[in-house]
Structures are given as C-alpha cells and as structure tokens.
Amino acid sequence: LRELLREVLREELLRELLRELLRELLRELLREELLREELLREELLREELLREELLREERLRGFVILGTIPLNVKC
Known part of the structure; x- marks a missing residue:
C-alpha cells in the first residue's frame, strides 16, 4: 500500500512539474x-518616416526644378 501511495504521489508531482x-x-x-x-x-514606423522624408525631398526637388520655392512649404 505504501509503495502504491508513493507511486501515486510521484506521478502527481511529475504532473505538477510538467504543468509548471x-x-x-x-x-x-x-x-x-x-x-x-x-x-x-518599430519597422513600420521607420518605413513611414522614410516615406515622408522621400516625399519631402521630391517636393523640394520639384520646386527647385521649377525655379521657385514657395515660402509656406512645410518640410
């Protein structure tokens, strides 16, 4: 009977360890x-910031090509 009890306790302990x-x-x-x-x-944010920077550069390049840079351009 003791051996059976010991075995049951051991199995219960093993199950608890496994759960943990x-x-x-x-x-x-x-x-x-x-x-x-x-x-x-973070990667998506970096990509969005890069896209915004590229758009700003494109806008400025377009104004330079036209020879005019409006004073109210937001960069």
Missing part, C-alpha cells in the same frame, strides 16, 4: 510574440 514547465513555456512564447510585434511596429 508548460506555463513557463507559454509565458516565454508570449514574451517572444510581444517582442516580435514591437519590432514590427
């Missing part, structure tokens, strides 16, 4: 996913 490991794994996966999302947001 799975919880930790899920937390780590969530952290990685959040980090990937943050990096993607």
Whole structure:
C-alpha cells in the first residue's frame, strides 16, 4: 500500500512539474510574440518616416526644378 501511495504521489508531482514547465513555456512564447510585434511596429514606423522624408525631398526637388520655392512649404 505504501509503495502504491508513493507511486501515486510521484506521478502527481511529475504532473505538477510538467504543468509548471508548460506555463513557463507559454509565458516565454508570449514574451517572444510581444517582442516580435514591437519590432514590427518599430519597422513600420521607420518605413513611414522614410516615406515622408522621400516625399519631402521630391517636393523640394520639384520646386527647385521649377525655379521657385514657395515660402509656406512645410518640410
């Protein structure tokens, strides 16, 4: 009977350890996913800023080609 009880307790302990490991794994996966999302947001922001900068340069180049730069141009 003691041996049976010991075996049951051992199995229960192993199940609890496995649950804890799975919880930790899920937390780590969530952290990685959040980090990937943050990096993607930063990359999208950099691309948007670059697009805006290129548009400003194009506008200025167009004004220079025409020979006039209006005073109210926002750069």
